Amino acid sequence: MAASGVLLSRFTGLRDLAYGGTAVLCLAIAAAAVAHLAGNVAPVSLVLPVGLPGAVTHLRVDSLSALFLLVVNVGGVTACLFGMGHDRMARSVGFAGHADRAPVRTLVPLFLAGMNGVLIADDVFAFLLSWEFMSVSSWLLVLSTHRDAATRRAAHVYLVMASFGTVMLMLGFATLIGTAHGASGAFLGDYSFAGIRAGSPAVLPATIAMLLILLGTGSKAGMVPLHVWLPLAHPAAPSHVSALMSGVMTKVAIYGLVRVVFDLIAIPQWWWGAAMLPLGAVTAVLGILYALMQHDIKRLLAYSTVENIGVILIDIALAIVFKSLGVSALAALALTAALLHVVNHSLYKSLLFYGAGAVLAATGQRDLDALGGLIHRMPITSFVWLIGAAAISSLPPLNGFVSEWLSFQAILNGPLLEQWELKIGIAVTGALLALATGLAGACFVRAYGITFLGRPRSNAAAQAGEVTALMKASMIIPAALSVAIGVVPTLVISLLEPVTRAMVGEGLYDGGGRSGWLWVSPASAFGNSYSGFIMIAVIALMSVVAALVLHRYASARLRRAAAWDCGFGDAGPTAQYSAGSFSQPIRRIFLNQVFSARDTVVMPPPGDTAPARFSLELRDPAWDWLFTPIEQLMGRIADRANLLQFMTIRQYLSLMFGALVLLLVVVAVTQS
Amino acid sequence: MADFYYDTAHLLGALVLLTSFGLLYQRRLFALLNVFATQAFVLAAAAAWQAFIHGEPHLYITALLALSLKAIVIPVALHRIILRLEIPRAVDSALGVGMTMVIGVSLVTLSILLVMGVTSGAAALTREDLASALSVVLLGLLMMITRRNAVSQVIGFMSLENGLILAAIGVEGMPLVVEMSVAFAVMVAFIVFGIFFFHIRERFDTLDLQNLETFRGEREERPWS
Numbered sequence: 091m092a093a094s095g096v097l098l099s100r101f102t103g104l105r106d107l108a109y110g111g112t113a114v115l116c117l118a119i120a121a122a123a124v125a126h127l128a129g130n131v132a133p134v135s136l137v138l139p140v141g142l143p144g145a146v147t148h149l150r151v152d153s154l155s156a157l158f159l160l161v162v163n164v165g166g167v168t169a170c171l172f173g174m175g176h177d178r179m180a181r182s183v184g185f186a187g188h189a190d191r192a193p194v195r196t197l198v199p200l201f202l203a204g205m206n207g208v209l210i211a212d213d214v215f216a217f218l219l220s221w222e223f224m225s226v227s228s229w230l231l232v233l234s235t236h237r238d239a240a241t242r243r244a245a246h247v248y249l250v251m252a253s254f255g256t257v258m259l260m261l262g263f264a265t266l267i268g269t270a271h272g273a274s275g276a277f278l279g280d281y282s283f284a285g286i287r288a289g290s291p292a293v294l295p296a297t298i299a300m301l302l303i304l305l306g307t308g309s310k311a312g313m314v315p316l317h318v319w320l321p322l323a324h325p326a327a328p329s330h331v332s333a334l335m336s337g338v339m340t341k342v343a344i345y346g347l348v349r350v351v352f353d354l355i356a357i358p359q360w361w362w363g364a365a366m367l368p369l370g371a372v373t374a375v376l377g378i379l380y381a382l383m384q385h386d387i388k389r390l391l392a393y394s395t396v397e398n399i400g401v402i403l404i405d406i407a408l409a410i411v412f413k414s415l416g417v418s419a420l421a422a423l424a425l426t427a428a429l430l431h432v433v434n435h436s437l438y439k440s441l442l443f444y445g446a447g448a449v450l451a452a453t454g455q456r457d458l459d460a461l462g463g464l465i466h467r468m469p470i471t472s473f474v475w476l477i478g479a480a481a482i483s484s485l486p487p488l489n490g491f492v493s494e495w496l497s498f499q500a501i502l503n504g505p506l507l508e509q510w511e512l513k514i515g516i517a518v519t520g521a522l523l524a525l526a527t528g529l530a531g532a533c534f535v536r537a538y539g540i541t542f543l544g545r546p547r548s549n550a551a552a553q554a555g556e557v558t559a560l561m562k563a564s565m566i567i568p569a570a571l572s573v574a575i576g577v578v579p580t581l582v583i584s585l586l587e588p589v590t591r592a593m594v595g596e597g598l599y600d601g602g603g604r605s606g607w608l609w610v611s612p613a614s615a616f617g618n619s620y621s622g623f624i625m626i627a628v629i630a631l632m633s634v635v636a637a638l639v640l641h642r643y644a645s646a647r648l649r650r651a652a653a654w655d656c657g658f659g660d661a662g663p664t665a666q667y668s669a670g671s672f673s674q675p676i677r678r679i680f681l682n683q684v685f686s687a688r689d690t691v692v693m694p695p696p697g698d699t700a701p702a703r704f705s706l707e708l709r710d711p712a713w714d715w716l717f718t719p720i721e722q723l724m725g726r727i728a729d730r731a732n733l734l735q736f737m738t739i740r741q742y743l744s745l746m747f748g749a750l751v752l753l754l755v756v757v758a759v760t761q762s
Numbered sequence: 763m764a765d766f767y768y769d770t771a772h773l774l775g776a777l778v779l780l781t782s783f784g785l786l787y788q789r790r791l792f793a794l795l796n797v798f799a800t801q802a803f804v805l806a807a808a809a810a811w812q813a814f815i816h817g818e819p820h821l822y823i824t825a826l827l828a829l830s831l832k833a834i835v836i837p838v839a840l841h842r843i844i845l846r847l848e849i850p851r852a853v854d855s856a857l858g859v860g861m862t863m864v865i866g867v868s869l870v871t872l873s874i875l876l877v878m879g880v881t882s883g884a885a886a887l888t889r890e891d892l893a894s895a896l897s898v899v900l901l902g903l904l905m906m907i908t909r910r911n912a913v914s915q916v917i918g919f920m921s922l923e924n925g926l927i928l929a930a931i932g933v934e935g936m937p938l939v940v941e942m943s944v945a946f947a948v949m950v951a952f953i954v955f956g957i958f959f960f961h962i963r964e965r966f967d968t969l970d971l972q973n974l975e976t977f978r979g980e981r982e983e984r985p986w987s
Contacts, residue, residue: 754876761876761879
């Protein structure tokens with residue numbers, strides 16, 4: 091079954107199928123992946139006699155690949171549905187769709203094929219080839235809106251970062267292969283993953299390789315400070331591609347990290363995890379703070395992806411720590427949290443991007459301050475978006491809460507460790523994670539409130555209409571899955587068990603604990619347990635009771651009266667609470683130093699009727715502190731090197747003469 | 763008798779080196795040509811002497827080539843070019859003579875240290891010949907970079923090549939083919955240079971290479987260049 095999935099996904103890229111065919115294919119692969127996980131079967135390998143001269147291509151599907159295949163292809167199905175619906179809407183309504191649709195239709199299957207290829211690759215060459223395939227096709231997808239100058243810049247930054255990431259991956263794998271020695275001490279030089287697994291590297295090369303792989307996958311996933319391309323590139327692409335890039339492609343990067351750290355390098359060190367923890371925490375907090383400041387809804391979602399990647403990195407770091415210290419039950423807990431978060435984030439982030447795409451298609455606006463009141467015009471979209479926003483804010487009984495709950499169970503176990511660095515560090519990370527979660531709530535209250543509630547802030551928002559059925563379906567599917575995972579999380583967690591068994595040697599319930607469908611209560615969680623079903627029952631009961639009480643005692647006494655309007659009759663929609671007003675308190679608390687935020691208010695003098703103007707400038711410290719200096723340094727070096735091009739003949743000769751004499755001197759000195 | 767052979771060969775090699783210093787020192791074009799012709803003559807003598815003491819007749823051909831081409835044909839040709847193109851007869855050097863001499867002497871020291879260190883196993887004659895040959899090569903290169911005039915650069919190049927010949931004749935068993943090809947390479951280079959002279963001259967009315975540099979649209983001249 092999985093082998094057929096492997097074959098199918100290889101052919102996805104070869105056929106130029108329309109969205110429908112791709113969706114069916116993705117659905118088949120997803121079903122095969124579920125069957126693989128549920129059936130708990132052995133890894134399936136396949137060797138194709140193609141590849142580099144004198145080499146073959148190894149493919150393999152194990153439980154880890156199957157899980158991520160599931161994530162990718164569920165995202166693929168909904169993205170194809172959305173794309174199809176969007177095309178139909180563009181044809182019937184004829185709105186100025188900002189992307190050329192035909193190239194997008196061609197490239198989306200290629201993009202999906204690239205991601206599937208990464209997941210089933212079992213040698214370095216196939217992995218890197220698929221990785222580049224994924225990068226280049228997504229780069230082309232970003233460029234499908236190339237008439238916009240900002241898009242071209244975004245694509246440029248993306249290309250540079252993607253190349254950087256691939257180079258890091260190449261160097262990382264090369265370090266692993268180059269230092270791999272078999273049991274006999276002979277140099278192996280085997281580029282297949284099996285060969286890397288067999289070679290047991292020393293700690294130093296393994297650490298270097300791990301660092302390089304972390305940089306390579308981190309740049310693709312959006313780890314601070316390598317996240318700068320995400321908020322540029324993700325919003326620039328068409329919405330369903332944004333969803334794929336943000337919800338799915340970042341997960342492929344996480345797959346690469348998990349594959350290398352837990353599978354290929356046999357000797358994780360606890361201080362790798364200790365070094366990754368602050369990275370994850372900083373990524374989470376900075377990501378969500380950026381998101382809070384954004385006025386472009388897709389950009390906000392892209393920054394929120396950075397936050398979620400931070401959360402996943404924290405979980406992975408904890409899993410590394412626990413695994414290397416031999417506490418596999420806790421490692422299983424942390425890794426389950428990470429993988430569940432991967433699944434969850436891919437669902438609700440796709441949903442939110444489709445929602446943003448629906449809003450964009452209906453109004454032509456991405457700016458929060460031009461939206462508002464859409465709950466009346468687009469009831470279905472706003473309802474499913476509410477589900478997505480609640481899920482990403484980790485509210486029970488939705489799926490976001492479950493993975494967050496598992497993360498905190500793992501974090502609360504941190505103080506049991508021996509190392510003081512870890513005891514304190516994990517506690518601090520937990521605090522930062524809690525902060526990020528809280529801020530995520532604020533961020534999505536703001537995003538939802540400004541977009542869907544209040545009065546329309548522009549004509550486009552006032553005249554918006556609901557989107558096509560296919561687009562609605564593409565949002566309803568992930569929303570339903572989010573609710574389902576939230577209510578009955580044990581179903582998905584049982585699918586994760588073979589993965590954690592393969593990666594850290596223990597499943598979540600192997601150490602005991604109740605494993606019924608109702609309660610999530612692994613033994614490693616101090617006897618804590620969570621039941622989404624009971625939670626939703628309680629919430630429903632409380633809501634009914636509250637509604638009854640309100641209706642009985644309050645509604646009867648309701649009086650309708652004109653709102654107090656401060657003496658100004660009929661204030662316009664611009665007088666509403668805006669996106670900027672919502673984020674200002676948080677910006678004042680956290681950001682004025684770090685982001686060098688400058689807000690200037692220009693008040694007209696008394697008697698002047700000109701409006702007051704408020705402007706805000708935000709800077710990303712990653713640009714100021716990391717990328718701009720690098721750019722300047724490169725520029726300076728290039729300027730210096732440029733002089734070489736404009737030297738006189740005699741100066742060239744002098745250079746050669748100098749080099750010759752220098753070498754002769756070296757020979758003379760070393761000889762005597 | 764062996765001592766006499768050795769001393770004479772050594773003397774001729776040293777004379778070639780001495781004329782190299784003469785080239786470095788010389789400031790007038792015609793005198794430069796004369797010194798170069800002298801160097802080629804001494805080189806031919808050295809080649810003939812080696813042919814005599816080792817009994818290798820093909821070295822006589824080398825000597826003949828050096829004598830005819832380098833000592834007679836090329837200097838005469840250059841002489842005529844200079845006259846026809848009315849090139850200013852004074853060479854302005856980029857580096858002061860004193861400084862050039864100091865650098866030249868250090869280069870010779872370097873070559874001696876180097877060759878003595880590297881070839882400790884070889885015969886004494888070979889070693890010292892190699893040392894002076896390497897010095898001549900380096901001095902020719904030095905001359906190319908310290909002179910601004912195209913003619914003197916060509917002479918620097920030729921004297922560099924003389925150093926190569928000197929090395930070749932000092933080593934036993936160097937086949938004639940190598941020397942012939944070196945000689946032809948020099949001949950071709952000479953022709954190419956000659957054509958370039960005319961072209962540069964046609965375009966810029968001078969053989970001073972600075973004009974070539976300004977023609978390329980480059981920045982202001984550096985003080986030391």
